[in-house]
Amino acid sequence: MILSDLSLAQMQDYVKGQGLPAFRGKQLFDAIYSAKSFDEVTNLPKNMPQEIVESYPKYKIYRKYVSKDDTIKYLFAFDDGNIVEGVLMSYKYGHTLCLSTQVGCRMGCKFCASTLHGLVRNLSAGEMLGQVLLVNRDLGGNGKERKITNLVLMGSGEPLDNYDNVTTFLKLVSAKEGLNISQRNISLSTCGIVENIYRLADDGFSVTLTISLHASNDLSRRKSMPIANKYSIKEIIDACKYYFEKTGRRIIFEYVLISGENDKDENAQELAYLLRGFPSHINVIPLNKVAERSIKGDNREKCYEFAKKLEKLGLSATVRRTMGEDIGGACGQLRNKVLGGEK
Ligand code: SF4
Structure with a gap:
């Protein structure tokens, strides 16, 4: 403790x-x-x-890298020598911190650098909070003055694989006597651990749920995300519908465009079949280059074309801005570099 x-x-x-x-x-x-x-x-x-x-x-900021676009990447060090990363993105309306929930990850997604060394350990609620507090101070804030406005649980780790600590963290960070960050300003990104989506809804949380979908059918999803062998897309969407009914929060689906795999017309049509009429939004994401992985991403132009196709099919879709590419923006990239001794 x-x-x-x-x-x-x-x-x-x-x-x-x-x-x-x-x-x-x-x-x-x-x-x-x-x-x-x-x-x-x-x-x-x-x-x-x-x-x-x-x-x-005794956690501390171990290193800090500022991108040309002012995105800041942090490496946080803990007592036991473990390191995780976080990314601070600044917008007109405030500062969003993307933080980590585990050291490494055991989910094995093929496009992700965080999972290359598997799961090292879960972070405690206080270690997640520590990332927020350290960056808040780095921005000139303190316990009374909060500089961070939004949080995204999208760094290394699968938040719903560390359910108890993550939900304790959500209570701590949204407590009135603490930083008082509303759960409506917090996004939790998951590869879709179905039973814990139901649990999150039943336990009364109201964060924005973001699903790393990345495929329009189970066969294709199984190629890049081992979790797809356990849960079908339909099971995930059913859980999302339940979450929406309980919370009224629109669900966000993340879709990394992978060349030749999930970027065809039929993929757009499959997505429309799955999601049309359901209050949701699709973020089409250009794949960040991960040196350790061989998957090829589609460029931004292709992402815009794909998002347009989805809109024509009646879905809400945009292309996510890529930030901090020059400092290793993809989750797990920077930590891997530093652990590998690369500067
Ligand atoms: S994308 Fe998320 S769930 Fe998948 S391996 Fe990376 S950190 Fe884990």
Whole structure:
């Protein structure tokens, strides 16, 4: 356990259990939400119980890369030496942070660099929160002043494969006494772990659900996403319909255009058959080059053509802007470079 795993009430209970008054819990909470290191906290007594000192978060920004388009890629380091990455995208309306939920990933998607070394471990709720707090501070914010407006759970890891920690994180980051980021401003991206989509709806969460679909039929999806051997597209869409009924939130489908595989007219027609009439949106994504993978992406022009075809068939579709290509924008790319010793 690290202290950032705890809500304010839990933190106060925890310090009381260590023989301290509850207000020390609030002081620790404020320091953690300002992303201060323990040495920077000046209002705590010198002789704090060792257990508290040891469980104070020690995560930090390990490296930071700024792209020509002002996208910032962060590498975050944890106590045990593990590293994950996050991407900050700045828009007119605010700052969106894409963060990681696991070190590595065991889902094995063929177009993704995050899964090349499998799953190393789950991140705790407090380690996910730490990524947000560190970047918030880097932008000049603190526990009281929030600079980050939107979150995307789309870095390394499959969020619904780490369900308990991810949902605890969602509660922490949206808590009024914390950063108070509304769940409506949070997107959770999943390859489609069906039972946990139902669970998320039943547990009362209202984040935007984003499905990494990337294929218009099961046969094609199985070629690039091993999870497709477990769940059919129809099962995923049924779960999405349930999520929509419970939350009223439109579902986003991500579709990386892969040359010769999922970019044909028949693919557009299959998508229309699956999604027409369902409140959803399709993001057509130019494939980021991943040196370790051999799949070829389609260029932007082809993506626009494909999105137009979908619109003609009655679907809502746009091409996603690619950001930070010069700094390893695809998930897992930068971490792999740094772990491989490449600068
Ligand atoms: S795309 Fe997502 S689910 Fe698939 S391997 Fe990469 S991180 Fe895991």
